[in-house]
Amino acid sequence: MTSPDPGLDPGLDPLPVPEDPADLPRDSPLRDSLLEERAHHDACRAALAAMRADAGLQVVTGEDVSASGADAEVLGHRLRSRAEALRELPDGPLFFGRLDFDEEAGGEHAGLTHHIGRVRIGEHPAVPPLVVDWRAPVSRAFYRASARDPQGVAVRRRFGWAPGSRGDSADLTGLEDEHLGRGESRWSDLVAREIERPRVGPMRDIAATIQPEQDDLVRGEPSASVCVQGAPGTGKTAVGLHRAAYLLYTHPQRIRRGGLLVLGPHRTFLSYIAEVLPSLGETGVRQSTLADEIARHPVTGTDPAPAAAVKHDARMAQVLRRAVYGRVDAAAADDLTVTDGSSRLRITGAEIAGIVTDVLAEEPPYDVGRERVRSRIARRLQARAERCGGPRPASWLRRAERSRPVGACLDAVWPGTRPEEVVAALLGDPAELARAADGLLAPGEREALRWVRPPRSHRSARWSAADLVLLDEVAGLLARPQGYGHVVVDEAQDLSPMECRAIARRVPFGSLTVLGDLAQGTTPWAARSWRVQLAHLGKPDASVVPLTTGFRVPGAVLALANRLLPRLGTDVPPARSLRRDGLLRVRRADGDLTAAVVSAVRDALTHEGSVGVVTADADTARVHHALTTAGLAPDPRLSVVPATRVKGLEYDHVVAVEPAAVAAAEPRGLNRLYVVLTRAVSRLDVVHARGLPWEE
Structure with missing residues (x-):
């Protein structure tokens, strides 16, 4: 968010107003504006209902169209996709902003008024739309125009809707105007309240609150790969999803022809973000984890840490290549x-x-x-x-x-082979492993890789998660996989070199949006340099853009987390927050840590919003049992989450239990603790009995 310009105009009252505008004074400009905008919203709802009905009728008509099989199939797919997108559009306000263009500014929009929303709504293709899609070129001025550069905009209006509105026009309760054409600007209270609104349920889109630096990333060229180094609360995940929606809107044939894939770190995270793209009018986008993408077999085996580390090492790519092509004689x-x-x-x-x-x-x-x-x-x-x-x-x-x-x-x-045969022979035959790894892996590393009890054949092998990465590498050596047009990769700092190669194989000619934070790297092979990681991803020339201004995490919380940065071994600038609200409390438990946690959670539940209790993995069951015994769980607002599963999630109130235990639980425990502390978007309680890692 940018600071307001020196000249501020109060515009229209941005605060909530009576549900019935008639309760306002008759000479209030807000009264007339609210009535006018509510009427426009009613017209938009009627038009959207007609669009949905028309799309369904087109599908029925298209099924009877006389055309070649291929043409009919393409037409049918397009019609069904459009109908599905309109049908799955969640209920909610149909616009969040308005642009009034100056009549004297010139250009095709001079003197026109455009409402800005998540999808285009029109009564007929030949007449101007009632709502312009936020991704349309004209909408960019909503995010970029300022008093210093009005871009032809005389007035920018923002709308305030009741929290949780499902699109009833009566829920439009506030307005803000910025008279940019007069060189006047204001800090948006409506935007601030939307950003700070308590988080309950899945992630929301940010179409109404995109900031200029985020907009630059969202509207980047489709052929350009970009890496977003985003500090906590800077909206990097939302930027990646909105970039996906933007690319699908502006380059539909190019992107849909190859397909668009969103890769998240785990299924809990995918559930959290699942509603964002549909809310922006985009359905049919594959959202998956890398583990699901490469899952040739169920994971039934486990690797000791030394074996997993070697299997994820970049040198394994050459070992496997030797193993494959060594079969040629x-x-x-x-x-x-x-x-x-x-x-x-x-x-x-x-x-x-x-x-x-x-x-x-x-x-x-x-x-x-x-x-x-x-x-x-x-x-x-x-x-x-x-x-x-x-x-x-x-x-x-x-x-x-x-x-x-x-x-x-x-x-x-040149014998035929399968990935399973190659990997099983490599891990089960010391001679084969020695030949393929000669000069690449040390004897101790080869010993760590070797199966102690090789299966009778690859068909009875118990494959580990790391083995699936090796199998995917071999599959890529045997035959090139089908690629995607664009892939969004979140939490990319945690990917191993071999996992990066699996993603690179899926975008040989497409582009990547890479999202992550080096400070939040928690896997044993987590990246310490984006340049190295991008080379593994096959996009060494991708631009790296930092986002350091936090909009969601309060300043006090970020200041506490920043105290860990010098000990994390990464060159990451400290994050700063525009929020001066929020609450940070550090509670030392005198004796009974569990009782102190129960007390902190009881206090947290008196506030509005979600509550996340984050513990070291070994303590999660015990803490959950204590909260259940105390009658606090189950509660739809309360989640008890192990530290290893909290990445990418956020809660209004976080209770961080025993930071020292989180830090000591794994080699990158301090990075994990940095993640835990920055999940709070309103309040953070740190409950501890042992010393605090940032004070050591």
């Missing part, structure tokens, strides 16, 4: 003889070895290379046959490619 080529009628067609082993060597030099995916060898052997046979008996039809070539002699030769020099 040009020296195994023998002379090949194929019978063609009364003729015997012969290719020498040296010729076959030359074909294999040439294909290897081309560095194709393994399965592609295998088929190239097959094809070139068959064509060599075809040339022999044609010298003896003239041209051969295409069917002859296909039979030659699939003949038993050619298949046996191919299996000898």
Whole structure:
């Protein structure tokens, strides 16, 4: 958020007003404006209902359209997608802002008024819309215009709606005007209240409150990859989701053709953000975790920490490449003889070895290379046959490619394989591992990788989460996976180099929006440099843009968390907050820590909003039991969350239990504690019996 300009205009009263505007004085400009805007909202609701009905009718009509199969399928998909988007648009206010353009400013919008909302609403395509989509070019002035640069805007109006409104026009209870054309500006109380509003339920969109620095990121070019280094509360996740919605709106064919993927750290996080894109009119976007994207098998095994660390190391990519292409053996080529009628067609082993060597030099995916060898052997046979008996039809070539002699030769020099066979052989055979890892992994690292009790075959293997990353790497060596047009990756600082490679394979020609905070890196392999991480993601030239101004986390909470930064081993600037409200309390438990936690939670539940009790993982069950015994749980506003599952979430009130236990629970425990402290968006209670890590 930017500071207000020196000249401030109070505009219209931004505070809540009586539900019935008739209760206002008859000479109040707010009374007339509210009545006018409520009437406009009623017209918008009627138009939206007509749009939904029309979209459904178009789907029914489109099913009977006379066209080719492909054309009908494309048309049907578009009509169904539009109908679904309108049908799934959540109930709520249909606009949040208005732009009145100066008549003398010139341009196509001079003298016009545009209401700004989450989706376009119009009575007919040929007439100006009742509501302009926030992503439309004209809407950018709503976020960018200022008294110093009004961009042709005479008045910017913001609307205040009752919290939790489902779109009833009577819920429009406040207005603010900024007369930018007169060089006057104001700090928006409505925006401040929306940002600070208690968080209950899933994440909300921020279309009404996007700030200029966020807008620059949202409206970036589709072909450009960008990394957002966002301090807590700066809205980096919301920026990434709104960028996805913007790209789908401005480049629908380009993005939808390849598909758009949103990757979150875990399913709880995906549930939290699930309603944001539908609220912006975008449905059908795949939201997933990387674990789900690469899940060839259920995770039934676990790795000791040393084994997991090696499996996630970037060097494993080369180890696996050796393991895959080490199966190719040009020296195994023998002379090949194929019978063609009364003729015997012969290719020498040296010729076959030359074909294999040439294909290897081309560095194709393994399965592609295998088929190239097959094809070139068959064509060599075809040339022999044609010298003896003239041209051969295409069917002859296909039979030659699939003949038993050619298949046996191919299996000898370039055998077919599966990812599971490669990884099982690597981890189960010390000789195979030594060959593939020679010069790359130390003996101790190879020993950590080796399965102590190898399964009888890959079919009975118990795969760990890290094994699935290896399997995905091998699958990518065998055949290129289908790519996406754009991928949004949240909490990207926690990805290992091998996990980054799995994502890179899915956007070979697309773009990335990378979101994260190096200070919040908690995995053993968490990134310490965005440049290194972006290289692993296949986008080394992506721009890195910092967001350091927090809008959600109170200043006192950020100041406490910033005391940990010098000990986190990352070059991250301290975050600052524009919020001076909020409450921070540090409670020392004299004797019974659990009783102190129960007391803190009881106090927290007297306030409005959600309450998150965050503990070291080992203490979660005990604390939950204590709150249940005290009659405080279950409560829809209360969540008891282990520290390892709180990343990406936020609560109005956080009770952080025993910070020293959180910090001591894992190698990057201080980073984990930094995450825990910054989940609070209104109040933070720190309850402890041991010493506080930031005071050591």
